[in-house]
Amino acid sequence: MSTEANQTPDQGDFVSGTWAKRRQDAMRELGKAPWTAKFGLLVIFVYVFVALFAPLISPYKESQVIGPEYLDIGQAFYVEEEGKIEPLFSDEEIAEAREDGKEISHLVLGTDNLGRDMLTRLFYGARNTIGIAFLTTVLAFVLGGLGGMLAAALGGWTDQILSRIVDVLMAIPQLIFALLLLTIFGTSIPILIIIIAVLDSTRVFRLARAVSMNVVVLDFVEAAKLRGEGMGWITMREVLPNIMPPLAAEFGLRFCFVFLLISALSFLGLGIQPPTADWGSMVRDNATLITFGIPTPLIPAGAIALLTIGVNFVVDWFLQKTSGLRDDL
Amino acid sequence: MHKLFILVAQRLALGLLTLFVVSLIIFLGVEMLPGDLAQAILGQAATEETIAAMRERLGLNLPAHIRYLQWLGGIVQGDFGTSLANDREISELIGVRLANTLFLAIVAAAISIPIALTLGILAALYRNSWYDRTVNVVTLSFVSTPEFFVSYILILFLSVKMQAWLPGFHFPSLSNVSWDDTFLERLYAVFLPALTLTLVVIAQMMRMTRAAIINLLASPYIEMANLKGLSRRRIILKHALPNAWAPIITVVVLNLAYLIVGVVIVEVVFVYPGLGRLIVDAVRTRDIPVVQACSLIFAATYILLNLTADVMSIVTNPRLLHPR
């Protein structure tokens, strides 16, 4: 890296300008965004919409048992009694029911291992899973990112103490530690969020510190120190913008690692508690079906994968913008 | 180089301190879990009387700090003690398991690291091309799928269906290896778990490689090289990559650590006799000496790998090696 580097990459769009101008800028940026970023934003928008309005768009209640278990995608049925459905397996049965004046409908995604509607569970799962994963990841990044930058910028004892605490936390295998803590403190959702966020923040800390270390030895940071700028100013104005790209890249992945940790915990019997629907547990509950070539567990797994891809596409776009790269390089 | 030596010595000393703190945390953690070994082993069959007798024999009725000090005394003399549950020597119990865990980790690392770095560099080189997007989507799909589910899918295609497609050949869905097997037999046995782990860790390493290189492409010295008319390939390989090593190494090492300490679920699904299953079992039964021994091994692994990463980051960045 050359020593002539003495300016921060352009951060104008993010730190200056009035609201109106910013919005205008944002719209213009969006227009110029590559199709992947637009696709990512669309995915995120749809997921957030589903998460917010799950109770309104779901055909049934979150944990309502509507009929037999493992009904197929597109299963025909009529409503038998309040809340229960009667599946119709053959064309003759459907014709018969129609003659009886029954109203025939079809299940979009079938039912799960307890006879609950998969579509409903998927919608509610969006709400719970995204909410929890997002909160956890943000909390982890605030904790880990700030800690890492501080450690790098201040150095000395602060760095030593923070790094040693993180070393200890990271030296204990994450899954085992989570297992231990969740068994001790119980598996309520706030506790789940806090425990996973704290454990995850250690990873963020490591990365933030590593990249910050590269930044704080650069001349413009030295210059700011000589100018007598405060540590907070240096951290927020000089260090943060420069470590944003790798951190952002990490955010996209960390976000989906939270889903994964939760589903791993539910594999071991902890994790989000029923009847709360979450995609990780939905994969777990139906996973054995895949070994017989039945695609049901692919639906929640696909929902997680699609969101991860969407989030990472947007992150990539952000990465590209902040690094000030031209596509034609 | 002298400074580096001092740094390593310092870090090793700190490592010992870390190990001590880890052992304390784990001990307290297991102590705080509901129930103890006697209750866990006797389960539904427990009676007040048998629990009391077992606690008496194993010394579980002693105060916690005494038990910790007794354990610490043993460790200082290199004695890991015996498993409370079945009296077996822990060093003997863990030896084979550790070797198994390392074998799987090395196989998985040998497959995943070269692939991840190559994919990452190529993705940076052909940024925003169809190749870049496809690699991105595929690796992200795998990394966002729970490990056990990736395992099941691999088993479905490479084991169950393979049998029908290629009569007489399929990868085993169980990896219950033994050290009597030859190297090739063991390699064949761990193929599916190693492939699962590869798919799980590859995305993060590949993306970090790509991001670190792209991040540097904005640097003035790269612009300079660019203006000089150097080829894209040359810029990335000769100018950007050497400076991108620090974050890449950090992520590679974190993933290496994961391959050793984090493979509980893959071990469960493939019935692989590694350390992960041992520690989960031991936590369940509150077998503190076994939990402690496993935790210390994991912690030491992490500390050593971490130190390696830091040393390598310094060695690859002259500015860190010779701070002003």
Next chain:
Amino acid sequence: MTKFDKLKELAVQGRLSRREFIGYASALGITAAIADPLFMSSAKAAPTRGGTVRIGHAHGSTTDSLDPGTWENDFTIEMSFAVNNFLTEIDVDGQIKAELAESWDASDDATVWTFKLRKDVTFHNGKTVTADDVVASFNHHRKDGSESAAKPIVSPITDIKADGPNTVVITLSGGNADFPFLVSDYHIPILPATADGIDWKSGIGCGPYAMESFDPGVSAKFKRHDGYWKSDRAWFDAIEYTAVVDTAARGNALVTGEFDVISRPDLKTVALLERRPGIDVEETSGTAHYGFPMRVDAAPFDNNDVREALKWAVDREELVKKILKGRGVVGNDHPIGRSNRYHATEEELPQRTYDPDKAKHHLKKAGMENLKVKLQIADAAFAGAVNAAELYREQAAKAGIDLQVAREPDDGYWSNIWNKQPFSGTYWGGRPTEDWMFTTTHDKDAEWNETAFKNDKFQKLLVSARSELNDTKRRDMYVEMQRIVAHEGGSLIPMYNNYVWAKAKKLKHGEQMAANWDLDGHKWQERWWFEG
């Protein structure tokens, strides 16, 4: 082709399971008997010797030990039956049968029992089994400071002594007509005596197979004991156990031929497994059951109307269908299974059904129309316990009961929740005799009296039935006891689970299989064989 012919063809091609066939056939008004000739895959053929059989076990932990007092999971229990012999054995028809004891006699009050030992039975190391070994093996569980899970079984023994090399005399504190059943328990194998106890660490027994290796929580290997005294048993040359806790992994390994038999296949997908060529799914219906015990000494369960309401508010059929996937039968709130000798018939004690109106009626009587109760549950209680509680919550809501499901950690569940909290979940493997079962769970002083049940009439019947030798009188007593428990007790037992396993078709067994435990009473290893 008629519908029936089509069914038959599918069955012969192996595209329909026996269960499915019977289901469809009975819809056509055809009895199940017709099915049997079509599904004679395991039909009688002379057993043949040889082969190495490999089993995938659902259980097995690194903390497993060879100490017989600690055996509690399928892996160790089955190992117990592979390596050891016992004084008596439960036969395939559920009756008691001689094993190491050739014959036995009881005093008139059933307190003194004399067992005559078979001569010339040897341990795997060649030593002959004597009365001293038997005495030492019992004392291992009886001694002061015993940690054995079998302690409640041996605690009524006041004295045990050898009378010559081949006779053992056991004296009990009270008469027990079922004592020969008790000594068949898997915790009490006959092991070689040492100067101060028994040698359990070497893994030497006197059973059909000798232990070659044992890696706790991973695997175990056995080789046939050539000097085994039963000539028409133990057909395999060798046995290999592997502990595979993950259900999907177990099923896959059976499909890919890495196992010949697996215990506890995933019930969710067992119907799919059954359709695979070369694989049989089999089940026995025994005494094992799942329940939600209510402690009658804690409010609001101290009110029998509340208990009645909760019993009427559970849809047993739905639980059997969804939790057991149909592989089980509904329970009637007492722990005596259909395979027990004195199980109360439908006439003697009608089956309780799902009736939210009756539940509401009882709540009204109790003055608790808006009953709110907390059910503390974990999947450690039984497979699918949390799901079962979820279904129960939905069912009870129709009776106006607000049932809150609190999921507890699996760890420590048996120590901290079960038998302590007012309303939880439970699992019982059941017992071969009524007395053994009731004494374990409903005796007022029993350690595992999970419902804190205390009923004077029941208690009197329990003691007098124990030493009653008249079969008719005994039956009346046990039926009455079942009635008391079902109508007044805190036991809520909605379902009896079948033991289910899956095996390769080439593995054969006799027509009848024991239902006292999983896998032919855990004695498949000495009863089954490979097709020649």
